[in-house]
Amino acid sequence: MINHRPASLDEHLLAAWNQIPSAHACDCMGRLSGSIGLRAYHGDANLVMCGMAITVRVRPGDNLMIHKAMLMAQPGDVIVVDGAGDLSQAVIGGLMRTTALARQLGGFVINGAVRDLNEWAEGTIPVYALGHTPRGPSKTGPGEVNVPINCAGMAVQPGDLMIGDADGVVSVPRDRLESLLDEVKEHALREENIRQRNAAQGGDEDRINELLRSLGCPV
Known part of the structure; x- marks a missing residue:
């Protein structure tokens, strides 16, 4: 199944969220939303990612639908892949990075493995994955694009x-972007006050x- 790309997110919202630390967003969503086990492979701790999700579900070790999703994506979009946590074969590598750079994509989040680490480590485009291996993928499908997925928790x-x-x-969540932004800004102010007191x-x-x-503990 290949579904259409969702309508683009508001540019002003994207610009505002680009300044928000992931930890603050996680705190304001009950500390229940956030990746588990992902590693950054882009070699630049200061590189941030902020873009709309183009979701992909693939058979472990197959990347055909990831290629299709990249061709559907617009500049700034983030390719988010449910690869079932499989680490036996990489589903993205250096050649796909070249395509992503040419298309000005916003990054990758891979519930699976990557390869060609030296190329990803050059930076420019964020990539997060569970692990890496030199073993490459197949391109026979099946898979789905723009469906609900689970990725790294x-x-x-x-x-x-x-x-x-x-x-x-x-x-x-797309429908919480505006309301949550105000909460995150207030949270940031509270943390700054605590930081100054500390x-x-x-x-x-x-x-x-x-x-x-x-909590009922006498002090």
Whole structure:
């Protein structure tokens, strides 16, 4: 099954979310959404990812539908692949990176393996994967494009927003982008206040004691 690309996300929302750390987004979604086990292979800890998800489900070790998804994607889109966590064959490599750069894609999130690590380590385009192997893929299918998937512990719908940084990747539901943005900004202010108190006082005894009392622990 190959479904159409979702409508593009609002450019102003994308620009705003591009400044949001993945940890802050995760905190504001109940600390339940966020990648598990992914490793960044792009060699630049300062490189961030922020783009709309083009989702792909593939048979382990096969990348035919990933190629199709890349051809459907627009600049800035992120290819998100459910490869069933298989590490026996890589589903993306250096040749696909060349295509992605030419098409100005926003990155890759792979619930599976990559190869050609030296090329990915040159940076420019973010890539997160569970692991790597020199063993290459097949191109016989089957697979699906733009369907709901599970990727590295995240439920991802086509058209969701994918943000990634040195901490990992978070999928933000498309219908929560506006409302959650305000929450994330407020959360960032709270954390900055805590950071300043910690730096000035070596910790915030009042805050910790209040938390302990709320849990029934006398202090």
